[in-house]
Amino acid sequence: MKKADIDAFYADRVSLDRQKYIVLEYYLETLIEPREAAAHLCQEMSTAQWSRVGVDEDFRPEFGAKVVELTVLDDQARPSSPYLVSTMGSTAERVARVNVTIWYPYHNFGTKIPNLLTVVCGEGVFHAPNICAIRLVDIDFPESFLADFQGPQFGVAGLRDMLGVYDRPLLFGVIKPNVGLPPEPFAQLGFEAWSGGLDIAKDDEQLGDVDWSSVEERSRRLGALRKRAEELTGEKKIYLCNITDEVDRLLELHDIAVKNGANAVMVNGMTTGFSAVRMLRKHAQVPIVSHFDLMGPFIQLPWFGVKDQVFTKIQRMAGFDVLIYPGFDHRLKTSKEDVLANAKACLQPMGSLKPTLPVPAGSQWAGSLQPLYETLGSVDFGIVPGRAVFGHPQGPRGGAASLRQGWEAVEKGIDLKEYSWTHRELQQAIEMHTS
Template sequence: MERITAKYYIETPLDLEKSAQLLAGEQSSGTFIAVPGETEELKQRFAARVESITPMDTANEPAIPGVLSAGGKYQRAMIEVSWSIENFGYNLPVMVSTLQGNLYELTQFTGLKLMDLELPASFATAFKGPKFGIAGCRKLTGVYNRPLIGTIIKPSIGMTPEQTAALVNTLALAGIDFIKDDELLGSSANSPFDKRVDAIMEVINRHADRSGKKVMYAFNISDDIDQMQRNYEKILRSGGTSAMISLNSVGLAGVKKIGEIGELAIHGHRNGWGMLNRHPLLGIEFPAYQQLWRLAGVDQIHVNGIQNKFWESDDSVVRSIEACFKPLLGGYSVLPVVSSGQWGGQAVETYRRVPSVDLLYMAGGGIMAHPDGPAGGVVALQQAWQGAVDGLSVAETAAKYPEFGHSVSVFGKKQA
């Protein structure tokens, strides 16, 4: 029988072997005491197995408080535990409850983080996965051999549909590839969802008829499932190509339900990521996280950005991008979305660390606050990536391209 394997980073004041076995028992057939009915036959079939334990360093203080965290040394280790898929079948919510669930409540652990997953081959037939991925998003936008350049509507909330459409028109004329609602905007008092779709798609469709290029606009459909489906259908009827979902707010079951429709590219926004990952010994790491959302059908997923405005390190961002590029189940391609405090100046370092142009490179203020206006911001980002791929430094790119040079005069000073 196929098994799924999970890799954890743990900290415990107890014996590592005992702690690992406790984790495996708690999340399968066992509990804190032997119970009637837990036969050897049952355990053989349904009990989780500890596959490996790799000791690491020790700490004098616990990473997080725990009932058993007073005094002594706190051992850290990487452990691998596996479960038969008979335990949960192809039920994603129950699988996540098994792999994480009550583990974070156990007093025996003063640190626990799900680091990575190894999924069995049968998941490829059980889950539809992303419909579009990297190749499909390139086909929808007509963008090849460079990153897709995108932006976020700013101000995040407060603009009317007509004001938003006017900004979309400016961006479309400048050659933008992708635009999205901010995650704060759903259907607000002065920007009802249907009216916003009508106003924006009138601009996008008109521009596509004239130029042959259809801008991908990711409308935020996040809501309860029935309303998300209505929002999705509205975008389809209007000629749109993408829908955005706030993954952590909607949840796996909701995203999977929408993703399985398969007619719009799903832009997965991971807002709330910090509460899942910011502590080094609590939560989930991106290599595990992104696999779950690929199974649910997400075509694009946020990975933060190099030299970003948030807490995440460049090394962590690079690992996240590389995780998206790692093959999964013979397909399930997902497009990494680089964002948060980005402008063209980070393109050189991004390309040096991850030499690929299979990215959606997003800049909000980096486009909207460009000294030549949003149109200049779009051009500057295109120039920045051309310079990066050509091996030019930021200074050399600024000297060669006027619009990028103007952005350096504003954003370069802020970054310094």
């Protein structure tokens, strides 16, 4: 690549109109000189060939992606991704590791999520010449871009208004057994958990509209018992019904669930597609909750794929009111820094979009509340245990009660074990967790 052609894909950020560009942060490993590799990346993801043969024209000034910052981390390291190097027909010992900031003119594709992802995660990025590993680390949108998105309909404040809960984390629970249980006993478990203090009883992400547990029957039974639990406890409750399905059924299943008393719906956004969620948001009457299915293959390698906070921001734009994402748990392979970064992406200012409630997941119980509260520095989060509620020795009532007691200990500044001496449900939860 000639020097003039490389230079055409570089710019000083002060020369660019921020409102016309999305900002992309990539980590990459390259077999060639880093400055040329970054220019190749911009070329592949934007103009590719920038003029017609025999015509004096150049589309790069208006349509070309621009490198505004490039930092070489190491140009002597062996690659983090040797198998990728080998598939490129090279056994290079020297691979440059680079952080690069690219400003991309979004008028190339418009304010459309499928087209956005085609550009920032597509062929031009992950098959760029001589780049043997690449990861999209972050993405930032100008106000002009965000203005076309509705974002959450309810958000954190709307969800709290529904429940009348303002001073503590929200307590979700995944009804267990999650797959195989007919709607009648399944609904009874939800009722027991609500009665013990759970705010939101939810379907598992694997439980959709199936012959042995249809959305129609499940939502009807749980909707009725939700109202009964509200009468019994004097508290508002939410039944979160999973309507994940083929795209052409989402609106129908939403309507069935809501008609029957489900007052929130869950959609596995990565599997149905964010554009489908954006469509549902325009129709929805209740909060929409995301589960992180299909995210693992993208986020778990530090040198390849997409960092989860990118998906968090896009899901907030699409209209999710609640985001369930990988939290503290060794099996979910998530760091404290990632948990915090995702929470910030849910809650921090983002144009006029309402905040999304962050719900870090992963084998949680009453003892999860303190570390999450300390990490996030806010009560604006949720936890979503399964077995800690529904496998509790006293059943779902006892499991839900243990969560309430766990938060009481945090509020009062009392050690969890000490507080359990006078709270049997919490004591048994600790015994479960340590056995």
